[in-house]
Amino acid sequence: MLNDLFIVLRWFFRAFQLLLVLLILALVYLSCNRTDSFHIKYAQLAEVASQPRPMHQQGSQHASRTDGNTTSRTEGFGFMLHHIRAGQGGILAYRKFDPGRGLTIEDENYTKLTVWLPDGLPATPMTVALTPQSRIQAIYSQGGSAWPENDCTISLTQGRLQITPDGNQFDVAYQGNVALQPDVGPECDELSTLQLTFTTSPLSFSELTPWLGRPGADLYNETYR
Secondary structure (H helix, E strand, O other), rough: OHHHHHHHHHHHHHHHHHHHHHHHHHHHHHHHOOOEEEEEEEEEOOOOOOOOOOOOOOOOOOEOOOOOOOOOOOOOOOHHHHHHEEEEEEHHHHHHEOOOOOOOOOEEEEEEEEEEEEEOOOOOOOEOOOOOOOEEEEEEEEEOOOOHHOOOOEEOOOOOOEEEEOOOOEEEEEEEEOOOOOOOOOOHOOOOOOEEEEEEEEOHHHHHOOOOOOOOOOOHHOOOO
16 A cells, blocks of 8 residues: 555656656747748838838827737837738848746847848849938837837848848848937837848748738737747
């Protein structure tokens, strides 16, 4: 009888150890940054026609929460300039979601870069010096996922953009100073230079999500992954 009890306790202890390991692995996974980088042919920024040099846009009203989870959609936040639609040219895009610390709430952050190439995706390597007169548009956003009213969105009009085709992928690198406008959001306060490198994979329009570039019914679907 006592021996049976020891066997049960031993198996219980092993199960507890396994559960603890799984919990630690889950916390590690949830605390890791998650990135998406992709390219789409025959695509452009949804706002390119009406606003060719978009800068920071703050929502006309703060996002409201009705039950702790549901939010009302508010037009005009800067990160909405990353919406993608079918059109002329090609899109290169980078998205990063930082889930913050595992036991802290509402400390998640997002980073988004969307580059529109009006002449399409290149077949050979290209290097472009971005200026306010460039036909190529590069939109960058960063901010706290839970606080969209503090979004920082800017048009990159300084720096060097390198694009290198590699099979069905593109290696992309951007480095340059950031030209801030007086009305940019508080999330831009520490932003003076920017350097990003990423490799894209092909994506179809049917695979676009609100996080990647499709307008979402809930604005937090665009700041959370």
